[in-house]
Amino acid sequence: MPILNIFPRNTDYKFMRLRKIAIFFSISLFIISFISIFIQGLNFGIDFTGGVLIELRSKNEIINLTDLRGNLNKLNIGEVQLQTIGSDNDIAIRVQKDSGDDKQLDSIKKIKNALSNIEIEFRRTEYVGPKVGKELIRAGLIAILFSLLGILAYIWLRFEWHFALGAIIALIHDVFLTIGFFSIFQFEFNLATVAAVLTIAGYSINDTVVIYDRIRETLRKYKEAPFEEIINLSLNRTLSRTLMTSLTTLLALLALFIFGGNVISGFIIALIWGVIIGTYSSLYIASPALLILNVDQRKR
Amino acid sequence: MVQFKKWQTFIVILFGILGFIFSIPNFFKSETLNNFPNFFPKKQIVLGLDLQGGSYLLLEVDTNSVINDNLNNFMDEVRLMLRKNKISYSRFNLEEKIITLQIKNQNKKDLLEKKLKKFSNDIEYKFIDDNTLTLNFTDQKLFSIQDTAVLQSVEVVRRRVDEFGTKEPTIQRQGVKRILLELPGITDPERLKKLLGKTAKLSFQVVDEDITSSELKSGKHKPGIVVLPSDKLVDENSEPILYAIKKRDTISGDLLINASPSLDRNSPVVSFQFNSKGGRKFGNITKKYVGSRIAIILDNKVISAPNIREPITGGRGIITGQFTFQEVTDLAMLLRAGALPAPLNILEERSVGPSLGTDSIQSGKFASILGFILIIIFMYLIYGTFGIFANIALIFNLLILLSILTLIQATLTLPGIAGIVLTIGMAVDANVLIFERIKEEIKLGLSPIASVDIGYKQALKTIIDANVTTLIAAVMLFGLGSGPVKGFAVTLSFGIITSMFTAIMFTRILIIIWLKKTNPKVINL
Numbered sequence: 001m002p003i004l005n006i007f008p009r010n011t012d013y014k015f016m017r018l019r020k021i022a023i024f025f026s027i028s029l030f031i032i033s034f035i036s037i038f039i040q041g042l043n044f045g046i047d048f049t050g051g052v053l054i055e056l057r058s059k060n061e062i063i064n065l066t067d068l069r070g071n072l073n074k075l076n077i078g079e080v081q082l083q084t085i086g087s088d089n090d091i092a093i094r095v096q097k098d099s100g101d102d103k104q105l106d107s108i109k110k111i112k113n114a115l116s117n118i119e120i121e122f123r124r125t126e127y128v129g130p131k132v133g134k135e136l137i138r139a140g141l142i143a144i145l146f147s148l149l150g151i152l153a154y155i156w157l158r159f160e161w162h163f164a165l166g167a168i169i170a171l172i173h174d175v176f177l178t179i180g181f182f183s184i185f186q187f188e189f190n191l192a193t194v195a196a197v198l199t200i201a202g203y204s205i206n207d208t209v210v211i212y213d214r215i216r217e218t219l220r221k222y223k224e225a226p227f228e229e230i231i232n233l234s235l236n237r238t239l240s241r242t243l244m245t246s247l248t249t250l251l252a253l254l255a256l257f258i259f260g261g262n263v264i265s266g267f268i269i270a271l272i273w274g275v276i277i278g279t280y281s282s283l284y285i286a287s288p289a290l291l292i293l294n295v296d297q298r299k300r
Numbered sequence: 301m302v303q304f305k306k307w308q309t310f311i312v313i314l315f316g317i318l319g320f321i322f323s324i325p326n327f328f329k330s331e332t333l334n335n336f337p338n339f340f341p342k343k344q345i346v347l348g349l350d351l352q353g354g355s356y357l358l359l360e361v362d363t364n365s366v367i368n369d370n371l372n373n374f375m376d377e378v379r380l381m382l383r384k385n386k387i388s389y390s391r392f393n394l395e396e397k398i399i400t401l402q403i404k405n406q407n408k409k410d411l412l413e414k415k416l417k418k419f420s421n422d423i424e425y426k427f428i429d430d431n432t433l434t435l436n437f438t439d440q441k442l443f444s445i446q447d448t449a450v451l452q453s454v455e456v457v458r459r460r461v462d463e464f465g466t467k468e469p470t471i472q473r474q475g476v477k478r479i480l481l482e483l484p485g486i487t488d489p490e491r492l493k494k495l496l497g498k499t500a501k502l503s504f505q506v507v508d509e510d511i512t513s514s515e516l517k518s519g520k521h522k523p524g525i526v527v528l529p530s531d532k533l534v535d536e537n538s539e540p541i542l543y544a545i546k547k548r549d550t551i552s553g554d555l556l557i558n559a560s561p562s563l564d565r566n567s568p569v570v571s572f573q574f575n576s577k578g579g580r581k582f583g584n585i586t587k588k589y590v591g592s593r594i595a596i597i598l599d600n601k602v603i604s605a606p607n608i609r610e611p612i613t614g615g616r617g618i619i620t621g622q623f624t625f626q627e628v629t630d631l632a633m634l635l636r637a638g639a640l641p642a643p644l645n646i647l648e649e650r651s652v653g654p655s656l657g658t659d660s661i662q663s664g665k666f667a668s669i670l671g672f673i674l675i676i677i678f679m680y681l682i683y684g685t686f687g688i689f690a691n692i693a694l695i696f697n698l699l700i701l702l703s704i705l706t707l708i709q710a711t712l713t714l715p716g717i718a719g720i721v722l723t724i725g726m727a728v729d730a731n732v733l734i735f736e737r738i739k740e741e742i743k744l745g746l747s748p749i750a751s752v753d754i755g756y757k758q759a760l761k762t763i764i765d766a767n768v769t770t771l772i773a774a775v776m777l778f779g780l781g782s783g784p785v786k787g788f789a790v791t792l793s794f795g796i797i798t799s800m801f802t803a804i805m806f807t808r809i810l811i812i813i814w815l816k817k818t819n820p821k822v823i824n825l
Contacts, residue, residue: 002825004681057655105646109490122488123656127649132358147776151769158765192715195777195785199722199792202773206726206766210733213762241729241736248678248732249725252671256721259670261663263350263656264714271722 007240015235015283016228016291022284026173033180042183045190046126048140050133052095052107055085055124056115062088063118071114077107086262090123105129140194144175147198151205159212166289167208170281174204174274181273192267200274203249207242207282214238215290231287246279304812312805316696322703345706348713348787351661353654354484358647359496361453361477363446366642367397370445371437374423375399378435381415397442399435406431449641450477457481457496457644459637464492478647487653491630499599499643500634502553506585507593507605511544524548531601532622543602545595549585551578559635561628562618568628570619572635579615587611596621598631664717671721672698675728683735686811686825690731693806697727701798705791713787723795726770730803733766734759739825748823752811756804763800771796 046053065082072080072093081094095107105127112122128136148171156164178197182189214234222230250272257268325333325344333342349356371394378399382389388404403412412433416425422441426434437445450473457479458471470482486492508525516527524547529540555578562571574582586594586608595605596619604621619631676694679687701720705712738755746754774796777789 002682002684002687006682055656105493105649108649112490121653121655122651123653125488125649125651127646129645129647132648143776147773150772150776154769154772191785195715195788198773198777199788202770202792203726205769205773206729209766209769210762213765217758237740238736241732244682244732244736245726245729248675248728249722251674251678252668252721252725255671255674256667256718259663259667260718261660261714263660264664264718267715267718271718 007243009240011236011239013232013236013239015232016288019284019288019291023288026177026281026285029177029180030173033177033183036180036183040183040186042179042189043186045188045193046094046096046128046133047190048133048137049096050128050130052093052111053124053126054093054108054111054122056091056093056120056122058089058091059119059121061118063091063120065091072111075107075110075114077110136191140191143194143198144201147201148172148175151201155205155209155212159216162290162293163212163216166286166293167205167212169289170208170286171201171205173281173285174200174277177277178270178274181277182270187269188266190266192264193270196267196270196274199271200278203274204278204281207245207278208286210241211235211238211282211287212290215287228291231291235283235287242279242282246275249275304809308805309809312809315700315801316806319696319700319703322706323699326702326706343706343709345702345712346709347657347661348711348716349482349484349650349657350652350714351657351664351712352484353487353652353657354482355486355489355492355649355651357481357483357489357493357496357649358474359457359479359481359644360647361446361450361479361641362643362645363449363477366449367437367442367445368394371397371399374435374437377419381419382412385411385415387412397436400428401433401435403431403433446477450479452641453644454479456638456640460495460634461492463633463637464495479644487651489649489651493646493649495630495634496644497646498634499640500553500637501599501639502556502635503597504551504582504585505595505597506546506549506589507595508544508546509592513542516542516544528595528597528600528602531598531603541602543595543605545597545602549588551581551585553635553639555581556635559632561625561632564618564620567620568623568625569621570623570628570632570635572617572619572632574615576615579613582615582617583611583613586613660714664714668717668721668724672724675724679728679731683825685814686731686735686738686807689807689810689814690728690735690803692810693731693802694724694727696806697795697799697802698724700802701791701795704794704798710790710794711787712791715785716787716791719788719791720795723792723799727795727799727803729766730759730763730800731807733763734803734807735825738823742823742825748820749815751823752815756808760804763804767796767800 065084068091069080069082072082078095081096083092083094084090085092093111095111108125108127148168151171152164152168155167175197178200179189181187182193187193211234214237215231218230218234218237219227222233225233253268253272253275257265257272260268322341322343325340325342330342330344333340333344336342375392375394378401379392385408387408390402390404392401393399403409409427413425416423416435422438424436424438428434454471454473461469461471461481461483466483466486468484470480472480474480483489483492511525525544526547528543528545530543531540533540551574555574556572557575557578559570559572562569564571573579590608590610592608593605594608596603603619606620623631672694676691679690679694681687683690698720701723704710710716734755737759738751741751741754742748744751771793774789774792777792778786
């Protein structure tokens with residue numbers, strides 16, 4: 001016996017009526033993302049740029065950032081960025097690569113020496129050489145590309161090519177807008193972000209496949225109904241499932257975001273965004289795509 | 301779908317029990333676990349370096365330097381051969397792994413070719429024009445030099461890390477010329493990095509006392525001599541002292557069988573011992589050069605050059621120098637572990653301090669338990685009795701996932717914990733799909749049993765399609781770089797599989813039992 005009834009039952013929303021607005025909305029987001037990527041680019045983390053990241057926690061006193069910056073700039077190790085993370089006692093030091101050689105590894109030692117007079121604890125030290133950074137970019141791109149291809153192939157196998165095309169359009173939509181989201185808000189884009197993008201791809205395709213499955217089934221059942229109505233019907237039938245799954249996943253992600261600590265918060269933000277955009281795209285990108293691609297074979 | 305075959309029931313119960321048994325150790329502290337009887341499973345999930353604290357280092361063997369060493373030795377052999385056969389040559393040089401030289405006497409070309417063929421099968425030679433000859437190693441030879449160098453390096457790195465005293469380090473070769481080091485517990489690897497950064501090639505060579513200091517500085521000196529600087533400077537601004545070292549009569553550090561730190565007249569020294577061959581050689585050379593100095597050379601720098609007062613025949617000796625005790629400890633360690641065939645470069649380093657690791661475990665644990673509880677409450681509120689069935693399946697899903705990760709000894713990282721939470725969120729999806737479908741069938745006026753039956757059948761296809769596509773994306777993550785992300789891929793992939801299994805099998809068996817027991821007229825979903 002259900003205790004809570006938050007989802008509307010027996011809905012009959014005309015989803016497809018809004019498709020033009022939705023497409024306009026998505027195209028606007030696309031343009032904004034594109035402009036943002038073009039103008040301010042992505043805030044790449046050291047995974048991709050190469051460089052040094054040191055996170056430290058001072059044990060007693062609060063460290064004066066200006067003084068620290070002055071001290072570290074004297075070391076002549078390139079551009080040093082300082083930032084507090086979470087509390088005033090936690091500081092992240094970033095040195096982006098520029099010199100492009102192995103010398104950078106020495107800057108870890110130099111920074112540690114320069115800080116030896118303060119009582120601190122090194123929480124995290126990362127160094128990524130320029131060579132590895134480039135390789136990681138390539139590995140990331142290849143992983144994204146191959147998963148798109150793999151998914152495309154599977155859907156093609158299980159459905160028809162129209163469906164596969166529609167699903168891929170929705171996927172590219174989600175992947176691109178996630179990257180755009182990272183560019184607009186200048187969140188750090190690192191290896192974990194790529195992992196998040198791939199997870200989003202998986203999540204979004206999951207949603208799309210469920211809806212497509214239903215559209216295909218409805219298509220077989222109602223041979224006479226107009227295609228737009230079939231899509232509307234299928235979306236309404238799957239609506240409570242779509243909302244339910246998005247909500248449970250978001251609940252879990254919110255718990256991680258609030259209490260999971262700042263190490264993974266960027267990763268979780270990407271996933272939360274992805275769940276929202278993935279749900280939206282299944283309804284308003286993947287489904288209209290079928291209309292536009294004219295999957296309705298009954299007329300042929 | 302409403303019948304449940306015996307073997308299916310058996311599998312569900314079996315996996316349920318196994319999942320329970322093998323996940324249990326993870327809920328205890330390892331000390332508590334040791335007090336349990338022996339038959340009790342004790343394996344726990346391996347925590348990634350980001351959770352337990354430690355260092356990850358990616359090293360690359362500079363194989364070009366070994367290849368160049370080999371080519372230089374080969375050049376010496378060729379030079380010797382040319383001289384022996386009185387073939388005059390000029391512009392003998394090495395560039396991009398290819399040796400070129402100009403042959404002056406054309407009439408000896410046949411002889412030269414005959415001699416070159418005798419050298420080895422690993423050499424390729426070609427006359428570009430009448431008198432220009434190029435020589436190079438075959439690709440197989442280059443590959444085998446590289447391969448041997450990397451294999452040896454892995455061994456030496458292993459010995460050095462073992463000597464350094466880390467618990468359960470992982471040292472493995474990655475790709476063609478890389479070595480991956482995972483060192484749990486090492487949170488400040490500066491000293492280890494310093495030790496790995498040394499090739500530690502030691503040799504004992506005689507100092508040529510006939511060369512004047514002006515000759516040394518100008519760089520003009522007789523052949524058979526190499527000029528090397530001292531290791532330590534007198535003070536910061538002074539120039540290193542230069543030594544003229546004879547190339548002949550070298551004793552290599554490989555002949556050492558032991559080295560240990562000790563004290564000599566209250567200053568720290570390294571005492572060493574040669575094997576029998578080394579001991580004999582050392583005896584002969586010290587006999588031959590009594591009165592001269594013998595330089596102790598480490599990585600092409602002279603550590604010290606004591607006088608040979610009398611022949612040393614016991615095969616034992618000490619290395620003196622202006623050492624601190626830490627330095628002699630490290631040097632002795634390096635000598636025991638042996639020299640690296642080539643320098644190592646550090647390509648990547650990731651170290652996590654113990655406090656961050658503990659914080660990550662705590663916050664990860666708390667967040668996942670909270671997420672789990674929220675989902676369970678939510679499912680119950682929305683689906684009532686069926687929600688409870690789904691929740692029981694969800695708990696078993698978590699237990700089975702934990703046991704699989706424990707049994708295959710997968711590494712759990714912080715993103716991996718996020719992966720578990722995400723699969724919990726997504727595991728619900730399969731049940732949601734089924735329940736929503738059952739609801740629809742009920743609405744169409746089917747009997748409880750029929751609606752459950754058709755609901756499952758219809759939802760199953762969708763569940764499989766939807767999860768296979770997600771699995772494709774998750775598997776692609778494996779190919780993506782380093783530890784934490786891989787950990788996420790592992791938990792996500794297994795999570796998808798276990799969640800499909802439990803959502804379909806576990807809930808179904810519970811619903812069937814419930815249907816049989818209560819025999820409801822209507823299902824209120």
